[in-house]
Amino acid sequence: MHTRITKLLEIEHPIIQGGMAWVAEYKLASAVSKAGGLGLIGAANAPADWVRDQIRSAKRETEKPFGINIMLMSPYADQVAQLAADEGVKVVTTGAGNPEKYMKMWKEAGIKVIPVVASVALAKRMERCGADAVVAEGCEAGGHIGENTTMVLVPQVADAVSIPVIAAGGIADGRGIAAAFMLGAEGVQMGTHFVVTDECQVHDNYKERIIKAKDIDSRVTGRSTGHPIRVLRNEMTKRYLELENQGAGFEELEELTLGGLRKAVIEGDIKNGSVMAGQIAGMVKERMSCRTLIEKLVQETETVMKGIKIYE
Numbered sequence: 239m240h241t242r243i244t245k246l247l248e249i250e251h252p253i254i255q256g257g258m259a260w261v262a263e264y265k266l267a268s269a270v271s272k273a274g275g276l277g278l279i280g281a282a283n284a285p286a287d288w289v290r291d292q293i294r295s296a297k298r299e300t301e302k303p304f305g306i307n308i309m310l311m312s313p314y315a316d317q318v319a320q321l322a323a324d325e326g327v328k329v330v331t332t333g334a335g336n337p338e339k340y341m342k343m344w345k346e347a348g349i350k351v352i353p354v355v356a357s358v359a360l361a362k363r364m365e366r367c368g369a370d371a372v373v374a375e376g377c378e379a380g381g382h383i384g385e386n387t388t389m390v391l392v393p394q395v396a397d398a399v400s401i402p403v404i405a406a407g408g409i410a411d412g413r414g415i416a417a418a419f420m421l422g423a424e425g426v427q428m429g430t431h432f433v434v435t436d437e438c439q440v441h442d443n444y445k446e447r448i449i450k451a452k453d454i455d456s457r458v459t460g461r462s463t464g465h466p467i468r469v470l471r472n473e474m475t476k477r478y479l480e481l482e483n484q485g486a487g488f489e490e491l492e493e494l495t496l497g498g499l500r501k502a503v504i505e506g507d508i509k510n511g512s513v514m515a516g517q518i519a520g521m522v523k524e525r526m527s528c529r530t531l532i533e534k535l536v537q538e539t540e541t542v543m544k545g546i547k548i549y550e
């Protein structure tokens with residue numbers, strides 16, 4: 239499975255672990271990188287000092303490349319962007335915004351820059367300002383999402399840009415990876431399945447909620463406020479969607495989700511917290527190590543790709 243992505247990132251398998259807020263810390267990222275994928279540390283809303291510690295801890299764990307994801311709505315985005323350059327991070331991915339203003343600094347620092355996009359327009363803009371690749375993330379993904387599904391977004395982005403495309407949203411096994419390749423992607427980014435790996439430090443309740451999820455358990459909060467977030471359904475989403483239907487305002491809704499991800503990830507409060515996960519949670523049934531997961535994904539993908547036979 240060697241593609242322009244494995245070459246660009248100097249990794250063995252074109253599998254990237256999503257830089258999930260509160261979830262993707264150095265233990266997960268380094269385990270994924272050690273297993274031949276690309277691990278990411280999620281900077282989320284964390285201050286630069288926390289991110290620096292995480293980067294240094296990951297460097298102690300592995301010499302393999304890893305990256306950081308910068309959430310552009312973070313109040314610390316400017317400092318973390320500078321930190322990436324100062325610490326010599328190999329790869330930066332970005333989410334929830336347009337990273338154009340940092341691009342020159344990152345390129346000068348020799349960083350491989352891979353913005354996550356949810357539209358063709360942003361993908362083209364990112365290519366123009368020097369991105370090395372893009373992650374095209376469909377709305378099957380967990381957390382902050384755009385409008386298009388992976389099936390619809392990936393081929394349109396692949397047609398619109400010449401840089402390699404990484405598909406994300408709704409992928410958790412070899413069939414999904416093979417399908418992403420068919421759509422024109424040269425790599426995949428996965429989040430939800432990595433949440434239930436042994437090396438992921440989230441509360442056990444969070445992992446169990448994903449394992450128990452059914453296909454119809456996914457909900458999107460915040461469509462009315464312009465901040466759509468995909469989570470697994472619970473008491474919080476029930477209340478939130480009721481209020482949203484009744485036309486509640488931003489502040490009343492915000493109160494229900496404030497600190498919700500921390501509540502779920504750290505405290506294990508999966509009833510009132512925000513259990514961010516992708517729609518594919520319904521298919522994630524097994525816990526395993528990152529290495530076992532990556533080996534399984536590679537093997538499944540190769541089997542599916544070899545066996546592709548559409549017509550008799």
Ligand code: TUI
Pocket residue numbers: 259282309332333334335336354355356360375380381382383384465467499514
């Ligand atoms: O960023 C994500 N997923 C995330 S970030 C996050 S942290 C958070 N926590 C609590 C509340 C809110 C956020 C959780 N999940 N995925 C990448 C992604 N980026 N999806 C969609 C986008 C996106 C959307 C609009 C990127 C750019 C954009 O417009 C930028 C522009 O200016 O055109």
